[in-house]
Amino acid sequence: MSGSVLVQQRATAAGSAIRVPKHATPKIVARKVSKLYPTPGSRKDFTTVLDGFDLTIHDGEFLSLLGPSGCGKSTFLNILAGLDSYNGGSVRLDGEQVTGVNKNVGVVFQGYALFPWLTAQKNVEVGLKIRGVGKAERRERAAEVLKTVGLSAAADRLPHQLSGGMRQRAAIARVLAYDPEVLVFDEPFAALDAQTREFLQGELLRIWESGEKKKTILFVTHSIDEAIFLSDRIAVMTKAPGAVKTLLDVELDRPRTQSLRSSEEFAHIRARVAGILAEEVNVGNDAA
Numbered sequence: 001m002s003g004s005v006l007v008q009q010r011a012t013a014a015g016s017a018i019r020v021p022k023h024a025t026p027k028i029v030a031r032k033v034s035k036l037y038p039t040p041g042s043r044k045d046f047t048t049v050l051d052g053f054d055l056t057i058h059d060g061e062f063l064s065l066l067g068p069s070g071c072g073k074s075t076f077l078n079i080l081a082g083l084d085s086y087n088g089g090s091v092r093l094d095g096e097q098v099t100g101v102n103k104n105v106g107v108v109f110q111g112y113a114l115f116p117w118l119t120a121q122k123n124v125e126v127g128l129k130i131r132g133v134g135k136a137e138r139r140e141r142a143a144e145v146l147k148t149v150g151l152s153a154a155a156d157r158l159p160h161q162l163s164g165g166m167r168q169r170a171a172i173a174r175v176l177a178y179d180p181e182v183l184v185f186d187e188p189f190a191a192l193d194a195q196t197r198e199f200l201q202g203e204l205l206r207i208w209e210s211g212e213k214k215k216t217i218l219f220v221t222h223s224i225d226e227a228i229f230l231s232d233r234i235a236v237m238t239k240a241p242g243a244v245k246t247l248l249d250v251e252l253d254r255p256r257t258q259s260l261r262s263s264e265e266f267a268h269i270r271a272r273v274a275g276i277l278a279e280e281v282n283v284g285n286d287a288a
């Protein structure tokens with residue numbers, strides 16, 4: 001039924017009913033992941049940031065990670081991207097243990113990370129150059145992905161001559177250019193105004209859906225609406241030390257249209273997610 005929400009509770013939760021996900025082939029499998037960081041101000045103590053983190057993301061699935069601030073969302077994303085290590089458990093991509101940066105995983109952060117002295121076109125080309133792609137092919141592929149993200153007319157502009165939304169499109173184009181199978185996004189639209197943000201969410205879905213083979217996406221966000229609008233499933237985390245508390249299957253029709261945001265189904269899912277998140281934010285506040 002369109003708009004219904006299937007809820008897959010954490011296995012340890014009492015009375016939980018595990019349902020078989022509709023996406024069949026596991027692409028990313030994280031099991032019992034733990035991560036400790038040195039406690040600030042202490043030479044010998046460590047703080048556990050992730051503890052018993054379990055998540056499976058299926059091939060071609062769009063999954064968003066939501067959770068209270070500091071619960072370890074970016075930490076897991078960085079581990080998956082091979083940018084950070086972990087202390088226990090396992091993270092596998094296509095069955096292979098993640099041990100470092102993988103060319104099959106493209107990362108888009110909030111801060112664009114564009115080289116300020118290079119044009120949009122050259123910023124896209126530089127990622128291809130690092131990967132050994134020849135000059136002519138670099139030019140062609142960069143022009144192609146800039147067209148995909150709607151930036152052809154701005155290809156010769158420097159980052160400071162682009163709006164925030166255009167810069168984020170350029171950052172997405174740079175990652176798309178080398179065609180990774182997995183894309184991870186860490187709050188990519190958080191710094192943008194609401195209108196640009198909603199527009200780019202629609203653009204991201206258009207790009208994702210237009211690919212020959214759908215990429216597998218892990219999207220970290222603070223925005224419940226963003227997570228609902230974009231995702232096949234939403235993983236809501238516990239407060240730190242973080243683990244996946246609840247998985248929600250967002251059964252809204254695709255392609256998703258902006259008008260969906262004001263629909264009853266959307267409001268129903270929003271209330272459900274907000275309730276789950278509120279439980280976490282309020283945990284431990286009873287005595288306050």
Ligand SMILES: Nc1ncnc2c1ncn2[C@@H]1O[C@H](COP(=O)(O)OP(=O)(O)OP(=O)(O)O)[C@@H](O)[C@H]1O
Pocket residue numbers: 037038049067068069070071072073074075076222
């Ligand atoms: N390199 C680091 N060294 C020490 N502590 C760190 C490091 N990186 C993150 N942390 C700590 O780990 C915890 C989780 O951080 P993380 O950025 O993963 O959370 P988050 O859920 O993404 O937070 P937010 O939603 O606020 O962005 C935080 O307490 C943070 O201070």
